Amino acid sequence: MVISHLTADLAPGQVNAGVAAYSTWVPAGVTARSHTQVSALFGALPLVPPGVVPVTEWRPPIAGHSRQPADIYAGLARTPGARM
Amino acid sequence: MGGVDHHRLAASDAGVDPHVGDRGAGCAEEDQVSTAWLVPECTPGRADVPLPDSTVPIPASTVHGSPGHITAARTYRRSMTAGMIAVAVAPAVTPPPPSSAATPAPATTTTISVTQPAAVLLLAVLHFIPGTDDPAGIVAALASVLGRAASW
Numbered sequence: 091m092v093i094s095h096l097t098a099d100l101a102p103g104q105v106n107a108g109v110a111a112y113s114t115w116v117p118a119g120v121t122a123r124s125h126t127q128v129s130a131l132f133g134a135l136p137l138v139p140p141g142v143v144p145v146t147e148w149r150p151p152i153a154g155h156s157r158q159p160a161d162i163y164a165g166l167a168r169t170p171g172a173r174m
Numbered sequence: 175m176g177g178v179d180h181h182r183l184a185a186s187d188a189g190v191d192p193h194v195g196d197r198g199a200g201c202a203e204e205d206q207v208s209t210a211w212l213v214p215e216c217t218p219g220r221a222d223v224p225l226p227d228s229t230v231p232i233p234a235s236t237v238h239g240s241p242g243h244i245t246a247a248r249t250y251r252r253s254m255t256a257g258m259i260a261v262a263v264a265p266a267v268t269p270p271p272p273s274s275a276a277t278p279a280p281a282t283t284t285t286i287s288v289t290q291p292a293a294v295l296l297l298a299v300l301h302f303i304p305g306t307d308d309p310a311g312i313v314a315a316l317a318s319v320l321g322r323a324a325s326w
Contacts, residue, residue: 091294091317096301120301131300131310135317162298169294170321 093131094145094164098122105161128163135167294320 098105113119142165
């Protein structure tokens with residue numbers, strides 16, 4: 091189970107402004123969630139290291155790709171019965 | 175607001191594009207995985223992300239949601255460091271109730287080979303699910319289906 095999710099943790103001003111702008115267009119809106127909230131989406135599923143982190147920090151950087159700021163958390167968890 | 179014609183959709187029914195999908199060790203290479211990517215023309219860093227060869231214009235009818243999604247994509251450009259937004263083009267995310275899911279629909283098993291490693295990728299999806307719609311419950315339901323799929 092792989093989840094990536096918008097967060098305002100790292101740039102609250104910019105992201106919350108974006109959330110507000112988006113929500114003026116779309117009734118359902120968009121919800122930025124905190125690290126704790128995104129982690130909670132996985133429930134009891136066991137997270138694979140490094141856990142829920144900014145998407146650019148999920149797994150070591152690929153050669154030639156430098157880390158950049160990201161307002162998206164990403165995490166991966168195994169599901170029951172998952173094949174390796 | 176340029177509309178969807180300013181964007182390109184790259185989809186592969188045969189597998190994850192190696193440029194896109196193999197960002198970490200052990201990613202699927204030849205499983206029957208369907209992916210779709212909406213790549214805003216204005217996304218910074220896009221040049222760092224090779225586009226799949228199969229990029230095609232997005233018919234407006236295939237894009238779910240309002241033009242506001244595109245506005246948001248630009249608003250959130252800082253977030254798009256990977257140079258792309260994954261969009262959900264699957265027709266439904268609501269899994270069948272457990273009582274009726276003992277045998278999957280043929281369309282499911284012909285699309286997804288659960289004899290191979292399978293995954294649910296909720297990429298930039300759940301922030302469109304408000305808390306009142308129980309996003310954690312959706313994840314749990316999908317994980318449950320994936321777990322049962324191991325015995326199909």
